[in-house]
Amino acid sequence: MKKTHIKTDLPGPKARELLARDALVDSPSYPRDYPFVMSHGKGAEVWDVDGNRFLDFAAGIAVCSTGHSHPAVVQAIKDAADRFLHISSDYWHEGQVRLAERMNELSPMKVPVMSFFAQSGTESVEAALKLARYVTGRGRFIGFLGGFHGRTMGSLAFTSSKYTQQKGFFPTMAGVTHVPYPNGYRPLFAGADQGRAVLRYIEDVLFVHNVPPSEVAAILVEPIQGEGGYLVPPDGFLSGLRELCDRHGILLIFDEVQSGIGRTGKMFAAQHWGVEPDIMTLAKGLGSGMPIGIMVAKRSIMQKWSRGAHGNTFGGNPLCCAAALATLDLVEREYCANAGKVGDYFMKKLQRLAGKYPVVGEVRGKGLMIGMELVTDPVSKTPAKKLCDALITRAFHKGLILLSCGQSTVRFMPPLMITEADVDEALELLEATLIEVLVSERPPVSRGVAAG
Ligand code: PLP
Numbered sequence: 001m002k003k004t005h006i007k008t009d010l011p012g013p014k015a016r017e018l019l020a021r022d023a024l025v026d027s028p029s030y031p032r033d034y035p036f037v038m039s040h041g042k043g044a045e046v047w048d049v050d051g052n053r054f055l056d057f058a059a060g061i062a063v064c065s066t067g068h069s070h071p072a073v074v075q076a077i078k079d080a081a082d083r084f085l086h087i088s089s090d091y092w093h094e095g096q097v098r099l100a101e102r103m104n105e106l107s108p109m110k111v112p113v114m115s116f117f118a119q120s121g122t123e124s125v126e127a128a129l130k131l132a133r134y135v136t137g138r139g140r141f142i143g144f145l146g147g148f149h150g151r152t153m154g155s156l157a158f159t160s161s162k163y164t165q166q167k168g169f170f171p172t173m174a175g176v177t178h179v180p181y182p183n184g185y186r187p188l189f190a191g192a193d194q195g196r197a198v199l200r201y202i203e204d205v206l207f208v209h210n211v212p213p214s215e216v217a218a219i220l221v222e223p224i225q226g227e228g229g230y231l232v233p234p235d236g237f238l239s240g241l242r243e244l245c246d247r248h249g250i251l252l253i254f255d256e257v258q259s260g261i262g263r264t265g266k267m268f269a270a271q272h273w274g275v276e277p278d279i280m281t282l283a284k285g286l287g288s289g290m291p292i293g294i295m296v297a298k299r300s301i302m303q304k305w306s307r308g309a310h311g312n313t314f315g316g317n318p319l320c321c322a323a324a325l326a327t328l329d330l331v332e333r334e335y336c337a338n339a340g341k342v343g344d345y346f347m348k349k350l351q352r353l354a355g356k357y358p359v360v361g362e363v364r365g366k367g368l369m370i371g372m373e374l375v376t377d378p379v380s381k382t383p384a385k386k387l388c389d390a391l392i393t394r395a396f397h398k399g400l401i402l403l404s405c406g407q408s409t410v411r412f413m414p415p416l417m418i419t420e421a422d423v424d425e426a427l428e429l430l431e432a433t434l435i436e437v438l439v440s441e442r443p444p445v446s447r448g449v450a451a452g
Contacts (some may be wrong), residue, residue, distance in 0.1 A: 001229045005053050005399025005429075009034040012050025021255075033389075033403070034396040041068025044418045046401065048293060055426050056401045057414040062226075062258050062369070065285030066330045067415040073288045073326045078323035088313050089117060095321035102328055103296050109276045114302035116295040117315035121152025121257035121283035124293035125220070127310060129154045129173075129278045131297055132218035132251045135304040139174075140211060140265045142219045142250075144181040146406070149220060149255055158220055161227040161406070177211050179220025182233050183224050183268025185362045185373065186381065195237030197246060213248040218279070223269040226258035229406025232364050240276040242322065249299070251278040257293070258369070261285035262331040262416050265340025265367030285416075288327045292320035335416035343367035346412065353427070357434060359384055370412040371405060383408035390437045400429040 011019060015037035039049045045065055050309060059065070065412035081094065100115040109172045116127045133139060143149070150159060157173035159165050166172070179202055182194035189197035189326055207213045219241060225231040245252040254277035259269035263285055266272055278301055283293035299305045347363065350372055353358035361375035374384040374391070388408040395402050405411040414422070 003053065003425075005055075007052055008050045010052065010397050011049065012035065012052065014049040014099075018049065034393050036396060036401060043067035044422050046383065053397070053401045054396070054401050055422065055429065057412050057426055058401045058403045059413055059415045060289060061284070061403065062263060062413040063284045063287075064289050064334060065261055065263070065416050066288045067417045068289075069418075070288060070326075070330065071233065072330060073323050076322040076326035077290065077319050080318045084318060085316060086314070089311055089315040090127060093316070093318055093321075095318050096316035099294075099316075099321045099324055100233045102325065103294060106267055106328070106332070107280070107296055108271050109278075109280075109296075109298055112299040113296050114299050116140075116297070116302070116310065117321075118283075118293040118295065118312060119291045119314050119317070119320075120150070121255075121281065122152045122155045122293075123312070124257065124281035124283050124295045125149045125155040125158075125255060126152055127295035128220070128255075128281050128449040129218070130299060130310055131279060131295065131301065131305060132253065134309060135301055136217040136249070136251060138215050138217040138236070140215045141176045141217055142206075142211070143176050143178050144221055144225065144228075146181045146183075146225055146231070147178075147220070147222060147255075148225075148227030149257075149430045151400060161229075175205065179206060181221075181228060181231055182235060182237055183229075183231055185364075187215050193234060193236070195234040198237070203244060204278050207248075213250065215248045216248065218251040218253050219245060220253045220255060222255045222259060222364060223273075223275075224259045224264065224369060227367070227405050229373065229409045230365050230369060230411050231406075232366060235273065238273045242275050245278075251270055253277060253279040253281065255281045257281055257283045258413075261327070262287075262336035263367055263369050263413070264365075265336065265343055267332070267336055269366065269369075285331075286327060287320050287323040289316075290323035291322040291325050292317070331416065338418075339367040339416040341357050342418055342420060342423060343370065345420050346370060346427075349423065349427055350412075353431060353434075357438070357440065359434075360388060365412075366420070368412065368414055368416055371409040372412070373406065373409040375408070387437060387441050390441060391433055394437055395433045398429045398433050400426055400433070402430075 018037050037049050039047045046054050071151045103115045118124050148161045149155040154173045157176040180188050181200050187194050254270050258267050260282050279297040350363040354363050360376050363372050374388045376382040376384045385408045392402050
């Protein structure tokens with residue numbers, strides 16, 4: 001039987017009341033697109049306070065990896081809470097040690113690794129930047145246009161997916177130089193291999209004219225660019241970065257905050273290309289919704305900073321560690337493979353949709369990290385920003401939770417436990433929304449000219 005989605009106008013009466021209260025007391029800085037006021041969730045389904053049901057293909061910005069309130073994760077959190085809520089990272093507890101051991105087993109690095117615990121993606125990135133500066137004694141970094149790494153002053157210095165994230169906050173951390181991220185759909189350089197072109201730009205232009213490589217501590221890169229548009233780099237790009245870093249004694253940091261923990265059908269996205277970073281940052285999907293981040297580094301590097309060089313109060317919180325251990329069990333056992341399998345199914349269906357609607361310029365991604373870029377027409381490839389915004393909002397009104405990325409890309413990042421039936425349901429809502437939006441956004445046909 002077909003499940004119903006929306007029973008009230010949106011926002012419904014209870015949601016409206018809460019939104020009015022919120023407007024007086026919550027920061028207006030949150031980049032909220034539409035008024036979803038959550039009541040509860042289960043798997044890939046969420047309900048609002050007025051009893052409307054939605055299919056969640058955003059998962060709290062790629063966080064609820066095991067689905068909403070997975071019983072095994074909830075039980076692990078409850079068990080941990082019964083024991084103690086907090087002790088601080090100045091002390092030891094088994095959950096934190098077990099999670100660090102688990103990272104050592106799972107890590108894409110072939111050498112032993114150590115973990116630094118934080119609460120969010122941005123703090124994991126800050127820790128990575130500090131470690132890189134500390135151990136290399138170098139001050140500069142290279143980041144990528146379109147990259148997103150967080151909103152604190154160090155990570156913000158790299159973040160460049162939208163200028164609104166920067167506007168009003170200058171100066172951020174000094175010493176960051178941005179280079180283009182390879183984009184085969186919108187090439188900036190001549191030639192078919194945009195990855196190779198970017199590597200040559202760094203080596204032959206940047207290092208020759210502006211940035212002494214001997215002063216660069218690290219290159220910070222997303223193995224698949226997330227917020228910037230779900231861009232999958234061409235083969236050879238990450239391995240080329242690895243070679244370039246090795247040649248100049250530069251550390252390579254992979255930000256797997258969004259792409260890690262099974263999302264792309266491998267535990268870490270960079271494993272699709274078999275490239276090892278020196279440092280890796282994690283958060284989002286790691287705790288199934290509990291706030292946890294980890295900066296993982298080769299032991300040979302992490303061992304170089306000394307007591308007191310970096311720390312925090314909440315790192316290694318016992319509830320978060322318990323949630324992460326339960327999440328990793330589920331992802332490793334089942335959901336990573338499921339993301340690969342259902343992701344392939346989803347991708348094929350989206351490609352078919354692209355064949356039907358020329359506004360779909362490109363569908364790209366890996367596993368359940370999929371982007372669908374909308375363009376005004378396939379020749380000019382002008383980003384169809386208005387159309388994309390309208391699609392996201394209208395999809396919500398139909399019962400499908402989505403977010404955008406880049407300028408006009410719809411991103412799909414559902415929980416990793418979804419089934420092909422969930423994909424079919426989402427696609428039905430998506431196509432119906434797309435048709436509606438195309439009709440309402442189409443320029444009016446001029447009247448008054450009699451048909452000949
Ligand atoms: N790095 C990447 C790749 C991200 O996608 C994000 C958030 O979207 C961050 C870092 C920052 O994470 P947080 O919002 O938890 O600080």
